[in-house]
């Protein structure tokens with residue numbers, strides 16, 4: 215079973231369906247949860263074997279709820295899929311744009327459409343909802359012509375709402391990365407890894423003692439090993455202002471001799487602790 219950020223109609227459901235399809239013959243069912251936190255709870259207590267969650271967007275950057283929980287949860291990334299995201303705006307028939315008071319959606323969707331929404335609905339406030347599909351359901355239920363919502367065209371068209379605008383994202387090329395995560399003892403079939411041309415290894419680094427060049431010492435290892443980093447991100451450790459941990463995505467699979475060697479070298483650097491968040495296949499899926 216794959217838990218995902220629901221309800222039905224979210225972008226994460228599209229990713230969950232992709233992952234389920236990758237299981238092939240042993241195709242697994244998917245189950246919606248109302249929030250990212252609830253999906254994490256479900257996979258941690260073993261209610262579901264896997265979880266599908268958004269982790270990063272090409273316009274807005276990291277989905278912090280996912281990233282921060284991943285740093286403390288004993289979970290691993292097993293696969294990644296990047297999906298192009300096209301946002302649509304839905305409302306009631308004959309919506310008067312100047313009278314719209316509220317635009318509801320997931321905060322990432324609102325952020326990805328910020329400028330377009332300001333232009334279309336200059337007097338509206340943006341309201342965060344747990345998912346795009348939850349926002350669509352709320353606007354469809356309340357039948358209030360001063361509310362509109364942002365979500366996928368398929369989810370909106372499954373309601374009585376009217377499609378007001380297509381492609382509301384501020385930049386046409388809008389892509390979100392979704393990850394399949396789970397407990398280490400439940401790896402996915404090797405056929406999934408074999409189906410991908412690109413693999414990544416994700417690491418979480420914590421500096422023990424901060425000193426000049428501490429991060430450089432780590433980056434030098436990757437540079438000398440000619441390993442490409444596809445991401446480097448700092449997040450607060452929450453232990454005090456100015457205290458950071460680092461997320462790194464290395465292009466390469468952990469079993470690769472160069473990656474193994476680099477990781478061993480980093481482990482020997484004093485003052486660092488490194489957590490392996492998984493080594494996994496990366497897919498891109500165009501509908």
Ligand SMILES: O=C(O)C(=O)Cc1ccccc1
Nearest residue numbers: 224225226320322323345346
């Ligand atoms: O709310 C959704 O539909 C999600 O799956 C989260 C999300 C929101 C915006 C872009 C990508 C994923």
